[in-house]
Amino acid sequence: MKKILAVSALTLVFAAACTFGVLFAAQSAVANTGSGYSFAIDAAVLKKGSTGSEVKKVQQKLKNWGYYSGSVDGIYGSQTKKAVEYFQRKNGLSVDGIVGKQTFAALGINTGSSSSSSSSNGNYSNADMQLLARCIYAEARGESYTGQVAVGAVILNRVKSPKFPNTISGVIYQKGAFTAVSDGQINLSPDQTAMNAAKDAVNGWDPSYGCLYYYNPAVATSSWIFSRETVTVIGKHVFAI
Secondary structure (H helix, E strand, O other): OHHHHHHHHHHHHHHHHHHHHHHHHHHHHHHHHHHHHHHHHHHHOEOOOOEOHHHHHHHHHHHHOOOOOOOOOOEOOHHHHHHHHHHHHHOOOOOOOOEOHHHHHHHOOOOOOOOOEOHHHOOOEHHHHHHHHHHHHHHHOOOOHHHHHHHHHHHHHHHHOOOOOOOHHHHHOOOOOOHHHHOOHHHOOOOHHHHHHHHHHHOOOOOOOOOOEEEOOOOOOOOOHHHOOEEEEEOOEEEEO
16 A cells, blocks of 8 residues: 555655656746747837848948938947938937837838739839828829829839839938928828729820939929930929930
């Protein structure tokens, strides 16, 4: 009887040890998983103190567009924060120095959080199409339909050109590129005509014949733009290369 009780006691001790080991392992796994989950969340929101390849992407975009003059080192320091705030201020975003969903989108950086796209819109997402239509509406809503498509085509021609950012948002939000961004009209809701013009431009209609620039000579103030070769004139806009 004593031997049986001794064996039972040993069994209970062994079982308890195993249970503790399993619990410890489970807790460690949860802790590690939690750490990874936290990292994934942090990776989607960049702020002062963040580091890594996503920070480099942001720094490079801001540097290319004239908002940032520091090193592209992947370290989100004070200078990067000031550059992000400058970009946000100039482009109608909440000025907090944090690169979240809206700022990522304005920079033309895909965080993988959205996969919505339309086959009829080529490789452009619904957000791209909406932004393109907003720019067309803000820049050319008083122009003919052909003139509105031509403005959209210029934006898309810039996306394809190595001289400009390679995304619609990058082109539109490039520093000093469009008056509509500077004066805030980019935030107006586009009408159906502008939406249709955006679709036609994406589907290949280019009334500008490959132009990278357009301007209204009645209000343009840059002497440089007048030096560009004129290709066509549609309404009040001169389209040039």
